[in-house]
Amino acid sequence: xxxxxxxxxxxxxxxxxxxxxxxxxxxxxxxxxxxxxxxxxxxxxxxxxxxxxxxxxxxxxxxxxxxxxxxxxxxxxxxxxxxxxxxxxxxxxxxxxxxxxxxxxxxxxxxxxx
Amino acid sequence: xxxxxxxxxxxxxxxxxxxxxxxxxxxxxxxxxxxxxxxxxxxxxxxxxxxxxxxxxxxxxxxxxxxxxxxxxxxxxxxxxxxxxxxxxxxxxxxxxxxxxxxxxxxxxxxxxx
Numbered sequence: 020x021x022x023x024x025x026x027x028x029x030x031x032x033x034x035x036x037x038x039x040x041x042x043x044x045x046x047x048x049x050x051x052x053x054x055x056x057x058x059x060x061x062x063x064x065x066x067x068x069x070x071x072x073x074x075x076x077x078x079x080x081x082x083x084x085x086x087x088x089x090x091x092x093x094x095x096x097x098x099x100x101x102x103x104x105x106x107x108x109x110x111x112x113x114x115x116x117x118x119x120x121x122x123x124x125x126x127x128x129x130x131x132x133x
Numbered sequence: 134x135x136x137x138x139x140x141x142x143x144x145x146x147x148x149x150x151x152x153x154x155x156x157x158x159x160x161x162x163x164x165x166x167x168x169x170x171x172x173x174x175x176x177x178x179x180x181x182x183x184x185x186x187x188x189x190x191x192x193x194x195x196x197x198x199x200x201x202x203x204x205x206x207x208x209x210x211x212x213x214x215x216x217x218x219x220x221x222x223x224x225x226x227x228x229x230x231x232x233x234x235x236x237x238x239x240x241x242x243x244x245x246x247x
Contacts, residue, residue, distance in 0.1 A: 023176070052235070061239035062177075062223065067232075075234040109176055119184055120165050120227035120235045124176035 021046065023125035025110050031131045037098040040128045044091050044112030050074075051093040052122060053085060056107040065108075068093055069115065097130075105132045135160040135226050139238035146214055147246050154209040154241045156224030166207040167225040167235070168198055177223060183207065184229075194218065219245045 024043040032038050044051050052075075053065040064077035068087035085095040091112075097104055107129050111122035140155040158164060165184050169177040181192025188200040198209045207224060224238040 054237070059239065062237040064234050064236065067234055069232070074232050077234070111177075118232060119182070120225075120233070121167065121179060121182060122169075122177075122235060124169075124178065126174070126176045 023110055023112050023123055025125035025128050027128060029129050032100050033133050034100055036100050039094055039096045040108055042093045042110030042125060045123055048112035048114050049091050050113045050115050051087055052111045053095050054109045056109055100132045102132050105130060135228055135236050137224050137226050137236055137238035139224055139241050141241050143242045145244045145246055148216055149213050151212050152214050154222050156207045156238060158205050158226040160228055163229045165227045165229055166200060168209050169223045171221045214245050216245050218243060
């Protein structure tokens, strides 16, 4: 069974640009969550989607947005990039039901903003 | 709101020695608890989870954790570590009711010294 796939794995952008990251969940998983990982901050929750609806949202500015498609694939977008957006962006999928919160992670997309 | 505190950012330990990584959580309701491990340049993978029942939980790679409700703790232990256990370990919590997000601690880097 294929795991969670994130693309691209690495990307470099400059300030002011925008970026779109993609996540394909494990087959059969309908919930997708996004996290931002930076040194010293751990994993910060961005948002969670279930059946194309945003179910939870973290404390990030409106420059961060996401969506989920009918096949459960998800994208997140960051507009007007800032240096502080440099991070590893992790996508995780989960099987529902049961909604125990166990997450299956992709390897992440490492974004560098210059 | 739920939160997680990992008390040690880095833990050095000699090979074949025991180790304990500490985790405390706060929540006003009953919770599910998790430990995840992240090896370099990889996503997170689940080590073990507590949903209900026995407070001593055994996971993969010889790790175990004990849920202590009165002390709101979920410490991770291994009686004898191996070089391959060098990684970053994350404690996570989720409220058991409804569709709640999973909140992670900032992580503990375990460095196993030969």
